[in-house]
Each structure stands twice: as structure tokens, then as C-alpha cells.
Amino acid sequence: MRNFVENMALWADITDPQRHFETEVSVRAFKEPVLRYAIFAFSSRHMNRKDNSDATEALQHHNCCVQLLIPALSGPRDSITEDILAAVAILRQHEEMDGEDNLFHLTGTTHILNTVSTFGSSGGLGEAAAWLCLRQDIYISLTNQQPLRTNLHSFHHSDVFQRTDDFAWSSRMVFLLAKVVQSAFTDSALAHGVQQEIEEWNSNKPDTFHPVRSAPRGPELDRRFPTIWMLLPVHVIGIQYYHIAKILLALSEAPRAHSAYESLRHSRLVEKHVRHHLLTVLGLAQSNSKAENTLFTARHSLVACELSMIPRV
Known part of the structure; x- marks a missing residue:
């Protein structure tokens, strides 16, 4: 016990x-x-x-x-x-x-x-x-x-959609990711409103969701992932879920290319976009040891990207 x-x-x-x-x-x-x-x-x-x-x-x-x-x-x-x-x-x-x-x-x-x-x-x-x-x-x-x-x-009807505390903010991002996941693995089209809600969440999130310390990845510093210190585990989960949602949105976006070159260019842009958000997901997990379950989330994100044929970091 x-x-x-x-x-x-x-x-x-x-x-x-x-x-x-x-x-x-x-x-x-x-x-x-x-x-x-x-x-x-x-x-x-x-x-x-x-x-x-x-x-x-x-x-x-x-x-x-x-x-x-x-x-x-x-x-x-x-x-x-x-x-x-x-x-x-x-x-x-x-x-x-x-x-x-x-x-x-x-x-x-x-x-x-x-x-x-x-x-x-x-x-x-x-x-x-x-x-x-x-x-x-x-x-x-x-x-x-x-x-x-x-x-x-x-x-x-949960009160997390009316409350303004940090725990409610993170729960709202959990719910938004659930909505993205629901659409990503079904035949239903992803509503544009969900993407807008996710960006509004990121734009309006409290200042406490900003890192207290951050440093980029770099071979000269022997850091494979960025360093992103968050204040509390609840802030880690909210930001991590935001970046996972961005990964799924990028992978779900249908290419509008009319030529092989445009199709390849779109694929490279998606790969770059996903790599950035995936590195952030992994960096958040590695930088915040108290939020131990974010390591599980990082692992699941890696599996999802691998299954989607995105090169692993």
C-alpha cells in the first residue's frame, strides 16, 4: 500500500x-x-x-x-x-x-x-x-x-471545461488529443474546429505551462533530446499531449500535391514537422523525472511514429 x-x-x-x-x-x-x-x-x-x-x-x-x-x-x-x-x-x-x-x-x-x-x-x-x-x-x-x-x-459536462486552473487546462488537452485520435484512426474527416481548438489551447495556456528552463539538443553537449524543465508533472502532461496532437495532425493531413516533386516535398515537410514535435515529447519525458508516466507516453509516441513509417530519431 x-x-x-x-x-x-x-x-x-x-x-x-x-x-x-x-x-x-x-x-x-x-x-x-x-x-x-x-x-x-x-x-x-x-x-x-x-x-x-x-x-x-x-x-x-x-x-x-x-x-x-x-x-x-x-x-x-x-x-x-x-x-x-x-x-x-x-x-x-x-x-x-x-x-x-x-x-x-x-x-x-x-x-x-x-x-x-x-x-x-x-x-x-x-x-x-x-x-x-x-x-x-x-x-x-x-x-x-x-x-x-x-x-x-x-x-x-465535466467541469474541466469551465475551470481555469492548470489541472483543468491539462485535462482539456487530454480531451482534445482524444478527439484527434478518434478521427485519425477512423474514416471520419478531422474537423477543422479541433485544430483551431488545439491552437487556441496553446495560445491561451497559463504562463505556468512555459518551461522554467530549456536548452536545445546538440551533439556537442551530448544531448540527443532538448532539455525542457516544467514546473509540475501536470504541466508536462499538458504540453506533451499538445505535441502528440500536433504529430497526429501532421500525419493526418492529406497532401495536395499535383506532381511527384510536390508529393516528395510535402512528405519531407511532414517528416520535419513530426521530428520536431517527437523530439519535444521525448525531451519532456527525459527532463522531468517526477512525471514518470510521461516516459510511457513517449514510448507510445515512438511506436505510433514507427508504425506510421516516420524515421525514428
Whole structure:
């Protein structure tokens, strides 16, 4: 439990000013076995991640949690509480550590969100878990080049679209990236309004989203990626998601070339554009060690670019 609170809860709470997974989930886990077993499964897997032979403990906790989840998820809709959603979201984090990701718990979280659409704007732990689940869905959509499973309408009434604090600003960029991903891997055309919203987000973002220190990459300094120090992890995630959105927008832009030369020129411009934003995504992850889950996002971005046949940096 202490390992979860001190080292892992921030991954879930990175855009949550009230830190529900650190402060609320850990407290509820003393009385709610489904949360307790989910935390123990994820935390023990994290502690023994370098030694797969010690995965038995994590598996035992995981199985206990699943046994509690089955009747709740098989019952009526009102039996799916925010504790259930949070537990499945934690098990999804546990599942992400598997070498072969079967997406079982991702299927569970998206099913819950699409069935109980109020979680995305319910406030409290339910909404905090919903935003975590959305980020988890975005990761898989990027790496597998497939549409989102989550219905974004669930989030339309969230108060992050009215609030002006930094956590709300980052959550809005998460939502904007989700909209880009939703269009990028489906046959639907990307609405021009989304591109405009992304640029407005970048133009109007608070000053706290500007780096406190930055330095360009350069072989003479033995820096493969730019140095970009951000104030807090929440600022890292907002800026990182902005640059990932710019990558997808560049890759989704249809060429208007009328000749082979123009087509080649367009491809080179796209490659240059993507390289710049990808280096920024990687630099943000490397420069801000406390925002550990941005390393996961950087890895997923690399996979997405590789699958899109963009040369790796």
C-alpha cells in the first residue's frame, strides 16, 4: 500500500488536483476489498517487475479482485460504483505491465464508461477514474493505430471545461488529443474546429505551462533530446499531449500535391514537422523525472511514429 501511495498513485492523479487515487482510494481500500486487492496486485507487480519469478503474489491479489468484480459487473447497472471503476482502472495499469497485453481490463473500463456515462462528469473519484481510463484508451489507440473505444460524450459536462486552473487546462488537452485520435484512426474527416481548438489551447495556456528552463539538443553537449524543465508533472502532461496532437495532425493531413516533386516535398515537410514535435515529447519525458508516466507516453509516441513509417530519431 505504501509503495502505491508513494510511487504509483501520481500516475493516475497527474491531472487531478485533489489526488483521489493517493488520498481517497488508499483510504477506501481499508474497507473496500475490491480496491485493496487491485492496489496490492498492481503494487506487488511493480515492486517485483525486475523478477518475473515473483509474480505469484501479484497474480493471487489480481484473482481475488477479479472474483469480487465479476458479480458487480454482471449485475444491474446501478451495481457499478465508482469503487468498481477505480479498481478496474488500477487493474488496467497492472495489465499494461504485461509483456503481452491482452487488453482485458481496457475492455472492462471502456464498457463501464460507455454503460454508465455519468462517470465522466460526476466529480469525485468516479470522474478521476474516468479521466485515467480515457488516457489508457488513448495509449492503446496510438500504439495499435485503432479508434478509441471510449464514447467521448461522457465527458462533455465535466467541469474541466469551465475551470481555469492548470489541472483543468491539462485535462482539456487530454480531451482534445482524444478527439484527434478518434478521427485519425477512423474514416471520419478531422474537423477543422479541433485544430483551431488545439491552437487556441496553446495560445491561451497559463504562463505556468512555459518551461522554467530549456536548452536545445546538440551533439556537442551530448544531448540527443532538448532539455525542457516544467514546473509540475501536470504541466508536462499538458504540453506533451499538445505535441502528440500536433504529430497526429501532421500525419493526418492529406497532401495536395499535383506532381511527384510536390508529393516528395510535402512528405519531407511532414517528416520535419513530426521530428520536431517527437523530439519535444521525448525531451519532456527525459527532463522531468517526477512525471514518470510521461516516459510511457513517449514510448507510445515512438511506436505510433514507427508504425506510421516516420524515421525514428
